[in-house]
Amino acid sequence: MTKLYNNPADFREELIEGFVAAYGRFVRRVPDASGVMALDAPRPGKVALVIGGGSGHYPAFCGYVGPGLAAAAVMGNVFAAPSAEQVYRVTKAVAGDAGVLYCYGNYSGDVLNFDMAELRCQEEGIDVRTVRVTDDVASAPRGQEDERRGIAGDFFVFKIAGAAAARGDSLDEVERLARKANARTRSFGVAFGGCTLPGQSAPLFTVEPGRMELGLGVHGEPGVQSSHMRPAREIADLLLDALLADAPPDAGSTVAVLLNGLGATQYEEMFVLYKDVHRRLLAEGLSPYKPIVNEMVTSLDMAGCSLTLCWLDEELTPLLDAPCASAAYINC
Amino acid sequence: MGSSEIAVAVVRRWLALALEVITAHEEELGRLDAAAGDGDHGATMVRGLRAANAAVEKTSDGAGRLLIEAGAAFSDASGGASGALIGALLSSVGRALSDGPFDTATATKALQAGLSMVMRLGKAQPGDKTLVDALKPFVDALAAQPADQPLPAAWRAALPAAQAGAAATREMAARRGRSAKLGERSLGHADPGATSLVYLLQAMEMALAEKCE
Numbered sequence: 267m268t269k270l271y272n273n274p275a276d277f278r279e280e281l282i283e284g285f286v287a288a289y290g291r292f293v294r295r296v297p298d299a300s301g302v303m304a305l306d307a308p309r310p311g312k313v314a315l316v317i318g319g320g321s322g323h324y325p326a327f328c329g330y331v332g333p334g335l336a337a338a339a340v341m342g343n344v345f346a347a348p349s350a351e352q353v354y355r356v357t358k359a360v361a362g363d364a365g366v367l368y369c370y371g372n373y374s375g376d377v378l379n380f381d382m383a384e385l386r387c388q389e390e391g392i393d394v395r396t397v398r399v400t401d402d403v404a405s406a407p408r409g410q411e412d413e414r415r416g417i418a419g420d421f422f423v424f425k426i427a428g429a430a431a432a433r434g435d436s437l438d439e440v441e442r443l444a445r446k447a448n449a450r451t452r453s454f455g456v457a458f459g460g461c462t463l464p465g466q467s468a469p470l471f472t473v474e475p476g477r478m479e480l481g482l483g484v485h486g487e488p489g490v491q492s493s494h495m496r497p498a499r500e501i502a503d504l505l506l507d508a509l510l511a512d513a514p515p516d517a518g519s520t521v522a523v524l525l526n527g528l529g530a531t532q533y534e535e536m537f538v539l540y541k542d543v544h545r546r547l548l549a550e551g552l553s554p555y556k557p558i559v560n561e562m563v564t565s566l567d568m569a570g571c572s573l574t575l576c577w578l579d580e581e582l583t584p585l586l587d588a589p590c591a592s593a594a595y596i597n598c
Numbered sequence: 599m600g601s602s603e604i605a606v607a608v609v610r611r612w613l614a615l616a617l618e619v620i621t622a623h624e625e626e627l628g629r630l631d632a633a634a635g636d637g638d639h640g641a642t643m644v645r646g647l648r649a650a651n652a653a654v655e656k657t658s659d660g661a662g663r664l665l666i667e668a669g670a671a672f673s674d675a676s677g678g679a680s681g682a683l684i685g686a687l688l689s690s691v692g693r694a695l696s697d698g699p700f701d702t703a704t705a706t707k708a709l710q711a712g713l714s715m716v717m718r719l720g721k722a723q724p725g726d727k728t729l730v731d732a733l734k735p736f737v738d739a740l741a742a743q744p745a746d747q748p749l750p751a752a753w754r755a756a757l758p759a760a761q762a763g764a765a766a767t768r769e770m771a772a773r774r775g776r777s778a779k780l781g782e783r784s785l786g787h788a789d790p791g792a793t794s795l796v797y798l799l800q801a802m803e804m805a806l807a808e809k810c811e
Contacts, residue, residue: 379678
């Protein structure tokens, strides 16, 4: 249940105000727009990475704005894509002379609004490209990777694109690297309970007590399998079975790992799960690279977690390692 | 009043009535949306229509310009896919509403432009369980009215086609948008977008009756 709000209709606006008040050392409000921008944006000679989506997924999206990461985040209402007008205004505020890359999870509302903004910016002579994150293997089968929705894999794609932009790569190059990161990233999740929107008294969706849903989407999109609750080590195997069966071609043996909490699942439980994830990765001959066990893309107070693997190579690893500073992720 | 002044009065009155009608059905639309979405369709429509009404208060141009402004304000206040689509519908109808006579032929042409914009943007076909399932039958029925039929009568005659189209979405599984991922769960519930579109069309019937008859 979302408990802290005043008027539910003001939730987005008030969260932006509070976020900027708290993290003014990383971001400022985009004037007259629902979004935040890095203090040093627009950055001359650098591609501007613009991310965004509905609210309710913190740290996605505003938590990833800062040096070495996104130039700005456009923030929609809870679970609703930001309007094209807002995407346009945020883009105008941070576009430098090197172009703009839009990066966001693949949902129809986001696609519509970001595409309309992209068109409008192109008409004004701003070079805008788009890379949609499609990491959730539960949302469409192999061969239809472009149809998949974006979940916690957002983080790796944003990080890699942000680092390439900060390094001064051209727009072609930043786009290529973001696309490559997405093509090598897979996620799969398990849910134990639904989430409740601000002002609503009933959850948006539910998971029956004693059961779990594999592959359930972060807005309640149904999963691939419902099962009775299992011990952590079996859940680790279920998650990894799905990801390893879907490994990209030329995967290699080094994987960045993110075990992501969805909002209501405890960190210590996730460490218990991660122990078995780690052991299994090693048994498969894979080297976990700087694993992260944290909340990186949430869904209000949803219970559950997802596992993301990003198969690295000599090109992606330095970008993942590059320094960055934002409210939710600092690497130095 | 000349034809263009009548058109302006109709658009303003329609936006006010649409807000009233949708507000009266806000809860119902939310319930329909909760079946396979996040339950905020009613609230989103009300937010969009409030913004659209506020936008036309500041505009004194022709009916087409009013609709373009209303559409932009609607999209921005609503967000999401439905905000983008309904806003684009209003704006493209506005762009196609020539300064010519405010009659059945002009309205049909403008709505056809709006329909094709919505289908192009949303990539939705009839049967996908979207607002297209109410809008397309309505536009087709309007186009089938005798050319000399006055607009209020033609509009009234075409309305049942929209209602039947929206009702038929109960038997459909969603294939577009986020609810497509919930396909089966949407069976048995009318599409909220098609339902709210019928309310918008009904509000226009009332506005036309008040201002033209």
